[in-house]
Amino acid sequence: MHVLLVNPPWAPADLPSLGIGILHAAVSRADPEARVEEIHANLEWLDWIADRQDFTSHDYEYYSIQRYFRGLGDWIFSSALRGRPSSTPAGEEDSRLAMTSWLHALAPRFVEELADRIIKIAPDVVGFAVTFQTTVAALALASQIKHRDPTIVTVFGGANCDGPQGTAIHRNYPFVDFVVRGEGDVTLPSLIRLLRNQADRTDADFATIPGLCWRSGNGRTTTNPLARRPVLASMVPSPDYAGYFERWEASSARHTAEPQLVLESARGCWWADAHACTFCGLNGSMTTFRSKQPERFFAELIDLVRQHQVLDVIAADNIIDNGYYASLLPALARSEYDLRVQYEVRSNLGIQQLEMLAKSGAAIIQPGIENLSSPILKLMRKGLTGYQNVRMLRDAETVGLTVLWNYLYGFPGETERDYDKIVEQIPALHHLFPPQGCSRIQLQRFSPYVESPELGFPDVVPHEQYALSHDLPESELRDLAGLFDAEPRGIPEAFSQRFAELLGTWRQSYAESQLSFLDTGEDIVLTSRRPAFRWDRRLRDPVAAEAFRILERPRTRAALARDLSSRLGRPLAPPALAPLLDQWRALGLVFEESGHLVRLAVPDRNQSLLHLGNTTACRARTDPRHSRYPQTVLGDGDLGEDDASAVAHRLASGGILRVTLPGLVDLADADAGPRTARALSLVRELTAHAIHVEWRARTAPDLALTPFCHLYPPAGLVGGGSDALERWHDRFYVGLCAYRRGPGFIQVRDRRWDELRRFTIDDARYLATIEALSNSVVADVAPDVALALEAESLVRRFGAALWWVPCPLRRWPLPAPL
Known part of the structure; x- marks a missing residue:
């Protein structure tokens, strides 16, 4: 049995496909006699274009990542799927119009050439990893393969095939023989074994494979129920990335980008097991959390780093296993390898956990901050508060972690009043890592907002991008779509634009902003170099100094007064602290939200030297505060x-x-x-x-x-x-x-x-x-x-x-x- 696995355009060029890597290993393990090969059609496409036009990995990323929510990458290959070109979608950037139209016109030729190559390889089965903006390219290529050789079996799987999406693909595109819905680690090897035994198999055999879409003798789609139990983490093999890195070395992308490893130490989300965030559909049909044993994952990670000589690792997990802070991360720290790992975490981590992330090489975290307003976070069912999120940003800056986050708005029940206090205090946050973007939430399949209309979006419709790429009625697009549109909720567009501009100023100011302190034990030396707050202060008064220390953790004014009374040994009432706290608010020294205060200054560890784009950090040699340092x-x-x-x-x-x-x-x-x-x-x-x-x-x-x-x-x-x-x-x-x-x-x-x-x-x-x-x-x-x-x-x-x-x-x- 000759199996060819295909990673279609527009899968990220600088990342090996985790799905293909795992499935390659899984099929090889289940059937040692099977011959498994790969075609990284994403890199083939990038190089094919670069041979004809000035086109780099940065251009590729524009269509692959930046225009994902517009579906532009899928539309480019719709000319190959439909057999005819169409007008460029509205809203495309003027500077990209000519390139986009040219790619759309050439896509059919690329697909035909690649299909010819695959026919010469003569595989028995061609499997397509279908995620994000790869569906249309995969469909177009599968169509051409079946047209040339109907005996080749085509199989689709991946995130875009989960639940009803997989059934819709199978039902509407007869050149797709099978669709694997849900986790394919066990399903695909089972299907390969069944296809090998042609003489003995019956329709009843196909009916035993969980989640499989197949055609019975009458040609109609049959969809098997999804697996009731998730694949155990211990059953998931280490991904085989040899084919990707061999192809990468021959690609023009290597001149303008660096590859990273993609690994998964866990699947599912332990938070979603009990409290699914209203807007999130990332876990698809299987949210159950399970993780690999830390010793096993450590060995897997180091082995792949050694094999491919790549030190940058993205953990594909939706959330880190809490047990890893005392197991995996210390092991990585002890290794003394200079890894750069990206992990998704919760934003309520303590400073010790963040320090362990930094020591382990987890230099980039994605803590799911999303918003700084507690009432809006409650609408999201995040189980977190705005002041906790600000504390996370402060402590991440303290230990030197890059924080990936986007500010989301547009939630049912959200009002401008929820933003008033946040807008007022944004300038005080300029020394903390800013959001990469600000956008209205995008409705995703499997999210509570789509699955439960009573939460505020009663009339969702398929995102317009699907009609631009598929000639299907809306009833079919509803099953096919992964993204949906609805009447906007929450703050109006004019307000959101002003808020986005405010966050843009934050991004521009971060590099040269600073709010730091040095606690000498006798007093506290404070330095502020933010655009709206340029000052130096010393806290000599024992009440002020101790209040500052206590506000390392969020406190209400009443709780702060109680803690101060206990530490100083004399009673202090909240009104007595009001002038001090109001002054600190005016100086941007504290953040106050939902009745809680938290200090914003970070312990000075020369963080300003680490800010890329900071042109002043080395020049401030005569700063008088330095004599105290x-x-x-x-x-x-x-x-x-x-x-x-x-x-x-x-x-x-x-x-x-x-x-x-x-x-x-x-x-x-x-x-x-x-x-x-x-x-x-x-x-x-x-x-x-x-x-x-x-x-x-x-x-x-x-x-x-x-x-x-x-x-x-x-x-x-x-x-x-x-x-x-x-x-x-x-x-x-x-x-x-x-x-x-x-x-x-x-x-x-x-x-x-x-x-x-x-x-x-x-x-x-x-x-x-x-x-x-x-x-x-x-x-x-x-x-x-x-x-x-x-x-x-x-x-x-x-x-x-x-x-x-x-x-x-x-x-x-x-x-x-x-």
Whole structure:
């Protein structure tokens, strides 16, 4: 049995298909004699276009991701499915009109060419992973395959085939032989085994496979009931991504994007098991939560990272298993690999859980914040409050996590009054991670809003995109659709536009905004550098200082008064605190919502140095508050230590935020040798920890400084042009040239010359050399390896000393980039 699995356009180009990876492994495990191959038609399509037009992975992402809710990607392939072109949908961007129309016109040719290739491969079964905007491309390709060879069996499965959607596809498109609804891990291997045994099978055999859509002898669609029980997490194999990465290496996409791993440690949603959010339909027909044993998932993750040498991982889970904070995440932290993992979490996490996420490499979280108003969150059935969400944003900023979230509106029962207090306080939040977007909710299949009209949307209709791509009556589109339209609810459009503009200002201001504090024990030093709040304060009064400390957690005014009375040993009534709290509201120091206050300032850990786009963080050297900050002045003896990493780690662990180096670091004199290399090694390691470094350098007019611009800029340059230091400031950010450790390899990402230069190093001799140079500048290393690294500007020679150039990745920039 020859099985060909297809990942159609417009599946994301930089992500392997989790479904295809799992099904490849599942079919191979269930039937070792089966020959399983893959065609990554998404990459085929991208390269096919790039051969004819200037088209990059960024252009592909526009149609794949950015225009998903318009269905533009599906419409492009509707010309191949229908056999005729149609007018470009209204609302398309003018700058994209010509490209969009051209893609629509060429799609049939691509589909025909790919169908010809598949026929030459001569598979017995072609399976299509149908999710998001891949349905129409998959249908068009399946149609052409069956037209050329009716004996090839076509099978559809994936999120767009769940529930009635799968039945509608099977019922309306006769060239689709089978549709697997629900989880396919067991269903598809069962179907493959049945198809292999042609002589013995009967219709009754097909009727035994849960969730399967098939045709009986009369040609009519038969839909089997979905499985009653979910697939156990222990039964789900590790995905096989070998085919994807082999194809990726040959794709033009590799020049403008980096691939990431997609893994799942859990399925379902433990929150939805009891309280499904009203707008969410992500779990489809099976919400039951189950997760992999942490030891098993850790081994699976590390094995795939090692196999494919990719350190960026997206967890496809709808929500992390709460047990992982004490099991999986500590194991990842102990591994000392520089992973970048993205996880979906709840927004009521404590600071210890967020710190564990950061230590483990889970640098990006998606906490489902959605809104900052408790009454609206109650309409969503989120089980969370607005002040909890603000606390999450504050604590994520504290530990250095990138927060992915969108502000949603348009809920039945929502009013402008619910936004009044939020609108007033948005400027106070500019130092916290802003929402990526602001949009009216999109009604999704399987969501309570669609399944239960009494919740506020009684007359939902299929989204208009489906009629643009399918020649079907509305009754069939209703079953086929995954997205729906309805009369808008909640705040009016004019108000929502003004609110979106307010959030846009937040996004623009974040990079250079700051609200931080230092608690000396005697007083609290506060710094605010937000557009609407520029001030410095000290809280010396014991009542104010203790109130500030208590508001680390949300409190009502009455609860704050009780806690203060207990700590200070004297009674305090809420009215006595009103002037102080009202002043703090006016200063943007606290956020007040639904009767609860929470402080907004974050403990100063030099977070402003991590903000990408912050052009002022390194320039504020004369700020008087710095005299109060934990700092140290190093002597020549410190520069004599070989292990700069250990010195920087000791300082960072001790809470040091500023370090002053002695003397001049001579960048121009080769005879300066070991001292220069050791000084630069220390600057490199301190930069990686986002510690302010006071140092001075000597250069020469003809010395290029670009090789050094990933280091914290010096306070002064002796020699060289007058604008050289300014250019250094403009170019610098933490992570500009950095390396990350993986199991058996090192990755370097170097942007010092504006373009991204990528290196993956797995040769044992090179790894040994890098290990030696990262610990000592006079190490005994292989000369040929040192020369090769020097040629790529990854090693620099100072006399007899060799300096390893890239910074380690100790702290991620915000947002955490690839």
